[in-house]
Amino acid sequence: MIKKYIPASVKTMVKMALYSGTKYECPICGFKAKELYPIGCDFPVLKEMQIIGAGPRAGxxxxxxxxxxxxxxxxxxxxxxxxxDKKQMSILHLAPEKNISRLLSETGFDNYVCGDLFTEGYDYPDYVQNMNVLDIPFEDNSFDLIICNHLLEHVPTDAAAMAELYRVLRPEGQAILQVPISPILENTYEDLSIVDPAEREKAFGQFDHVRIYGQDYPGKLEAAGFTVRKQNISAEYPKYGLSLQEDLYLATKAAD
Ligand SMILES: [Zn+2]
Known part of the structure; x- marks a missing residue:
C-alpha cells in the first residue's frame, strides 16, 4: 500500500542512485548505468524462435x-x-515510441505527424492523433520519413498496411519498419484463426500479435513496392545497450 504513494520521480531517483555506473550510457537521457533492467515477455515461443526485438533481456x-x-x-x-539537422522534413510516426516522439514533437519540424490506433485504457500525449495504418488520412507521397516500428505484427492484413505506408511515402523517402523477427524461421508464421489472447501468447509471444515474421519479411515489403536494405549499427555503440542481433529494416521508395 505504501509503495503506491511514492511518486514515480522519487522511485526513479532511487533507482538511478542504485544503478548508476559506467558500463552503459543511454543515448536518449544520458544516464550512465552499471546495468539495464529486465524487459520483454517470457513466453517459450520467443526463445524457441530466437526472436529479435522481444523475449526477456536486460534492456x-x-x-x-x-x-x-x-x-x-x-x-x-x-x-x-x-x-x-533537417527541420524541413515531413515525418510520419506511427505507434510512436515515447521518448523519440516526445523529442521529435518538441523539435519544430515543418511537418511531424504522430498517430496511433487509440485503444481503450491507454493514455496518449496530446501530439498523438487517432490513426489507422490501413487508412492513413494523407495524400500520396506526403512524407520524407516514416517511422513505424513493432506495428505490422499486430495487423492481420499486413500487406495492405505496407501498401498504405508505401503510398504516403515520397519518392526517395525512407521508412524504418522494425518488427519482432526470427532469424531461424524462413517463412513468416501466421495463423489468423488464432484470436484468443492466451493462445496468441503461446503461438506468437504476445497477446495481440497475429504472426511471427521470418526471413521472408524484406520480401513482403518489396512486394508492396519498397526497396529494402538491412543495416546493423549496434556494434558501433557498445555503451548504448543495443541488441547486437537487431538489424534495421530500411525501406525506400524509388524516384519517379
Ligand atoms: Zn535513458
Whole structure:
C-alpha cells in the first residue's frame, strides 16, 4: 500500500542512485548505468524462435525507461539520418515510441505527424492523433520519413498496411519498419484463426500479435513496392545497450 504513494520521480531517483555506473550510457537521457533492467515477455515461443526485438533481456534504462530497440532507432535517427539537422522534413510516426516522439514533437519540424490506433485504457500525449495504418488520412507521397516500428505484427492484413505506408511515402523517402523477427524461421508464421489472447501468447509471444515474421519479411515489403536494405549499427555503440542481433529494416521508395 505504501509503495503506491511514492511518486514515480522519487522511485526513479532511487533507482538511478542504485544503478548508476559506467558500463552503459543511454543515448536518449544520458544516464550512465552499471546495468539495464529486465524487459520483454517470457513466453517459450520467443526463445524457441530466437526472436529479435522481444523475449526477456536486460534492456530498460532506469532513468527514461527506453528499451534497447527504442535506443537503436533513436541512434539511427540522430547519427545516420541526422534528422535533427533537417527541420524541413515531413515525418510520419506511427505507434510512436515515447521518448523519440516526445523529442521529435518538441523539435519544430515543418511537418511531424504522430498517430496511433487509440485503444481503450491507454493514455496518449496530446501530439498523438487517432490513426489507422490501413487508412492513413494523407495524400500520396506526403512524407520524407516514416517511422513505424513493432506495428505490422499486430495487423492481420499486413500487406495492405505496407501498401498504405508505401503510398504516403515520397519518392526517395525512407521508412524504418522494425518488427519482432526470427532469424531461424524462413517463412513468416501466421495463423489468423488464432484470436484468443492466451493462445496468441503461446503461438506468437504476445497477446495481440497475429504472426511471427521470418526471413521472408524484406520480401513482403518489396512486394508492396519498397526497396529494402538491412543495416546493423549496434556494434558501433557498445555503451548504448543495443541488441547486437537487431538489424534495421530500411525501406525506400524509388524516384519517379
Ligand atoms: Zn535513458
Amino acid at each position: 530498460g534504462c532506469y532513468k527514461c525507461n527506453s528499451s534497447d530497440r527504442e535506443r537503436l532507432v533513436y541512434t539511427y535517427l540522430r547519427d545516420k539520418l541526422k534528422v535533427w
